[in-house]
Amino acid sequence: xxxxxxxxKMGLKKGPWTREEDQILVSYINKHGHGNWRALPKQAxxxxxxxxxxxxxxxxxxxxxxxxxxxAEEEETIIKxxxxxxxxxxxxxxxxPGRTDNEIKNVWHTHLKxxxxxxxDQAHQAILNSGSKTRGSINNNKASIKRxxxxxxxxxxxxxxxSFITSSSTSSDCGQSVKVDIKRxxxxxxxxxxxxxxxxxxxxxxxxxxxxxxxxSSSTINNIQNNDGIFPVYHQYPFDDGxxxxxxxxxxxxxxxxxx
DNA sequence: AACTGAGACAACCGCGTTGTT
DNA sequence: GAACAACGCGGTTGTCTCAGT
Numbered sequence: 001x002x003x004x005x006x007x008x009k010m011g012l013k014k015g016p017w018t019r020e021e022d023q024i025l026v027s028y029i030n031k032h033g034h035g036n037w038r039a040l041p042k043q044a045x046x047x048x049x050x051x052x053x054x055x056x057x058x059x060x061x062x063x064x065x066x067x068x069x070x071x072a073e074e075e076e077t078i079i080k081x082x083x084x085x086x087x088x089x090x091x092x093x094x095x096x097p098g099r100t101d102n103e104i105k106n107v108w109h110t111h112l113k114x115x116x117x118x119x120x121d122q123a124h125q126a127i128l129n130s131g132s133k134t135r136g137s138i139n140n141n142k143a144s145i146k147r148x149x150x151x152x153x154x155x156x157x158x159x160x161x162x163s164f165i166t167s168s169s170t171s172s173d174c175g176q177s178v179k180v181d182i183k184r185x186x187x188x189x190x191x192x193x194x195x196x197x198x199x200x201x202x203x204x205x206x207x208x209x210x211x212x213x214x215x216x217s218s219s220t221i222n223n224i225q226n227n228d229g230i231f232p233v234y235h236q237y238p239f240d241d242g243x244x245x246x247x248x249x250x251x252x253x254x255x256x257x258x259x260x
Numbered sequence: 261a262a263c264t265g266a267g268a269c270a271a272c273c274g275c276g277t278t279g280t281t
Numbered sequence: 282g283a284a285c286a287a288c289g290c291g292g293t294t295g296t297c298t299c300a301g302t
Binding site for chain 1: 267268269270271272273
Binding site: 015050054088089090 | 297
């Protein structure tokens, strides 16, 4: 593997960009485009490495960047997509026009993750407070249990969570559906078998869900039904850019780690 | 007013992937 | 197929701001 030489070894500037540098970069790209990031700074007269120029342009200077706070809808989308894809920020960003992967990543780490964690803790506490949880009382919640696709080993942020309970109540400012993860071992696991905890999903679910979404590019909610209730599952198809891969995977159903 | 800690966000770093020679 | 160059991504760090003391 060959790596580009580090900026500071070449006497290039690091740190925050000045207004003058921004102007130089913007005017150069507007005039010439950015065909070759590595050559760009030299040609534009910037003492920056190409990597830095690219990052500055993509994350800050691009004309189609949407500035300002994230809307509730955007946050909800991020949460859903993170649930599905894990930390594939660029893929998530592809579904949010005007937002960058860096920005989404920051929002996740500073806002959304904490908010979800708080909700998780509250839900967990509620269960603990309810005393020795009977099988029956858990059963009442089963209608809102979903098994997240993020059980995939690549989605490390949820790697320890083996099951999820959704709480449609609360996330403070936007009232979105919030995923609450509760470790399976926290709840009398000895007598629970897989069929008790997990919704039974017909093999045809994945293909049907994907086909259904072919007719609807916006966010949809599909319901999985089993003997005990209906389980909402979110989908965002079709994907563009890198999302196409996941779309194909889900569509084909050829994803052993997601098999129920 | 000065200090401090937390939060927010911009930027950097290292590595994997892809394209070219 | 190997070597190299460039790009793109995700994790991490640095810096700034602001509220609390």
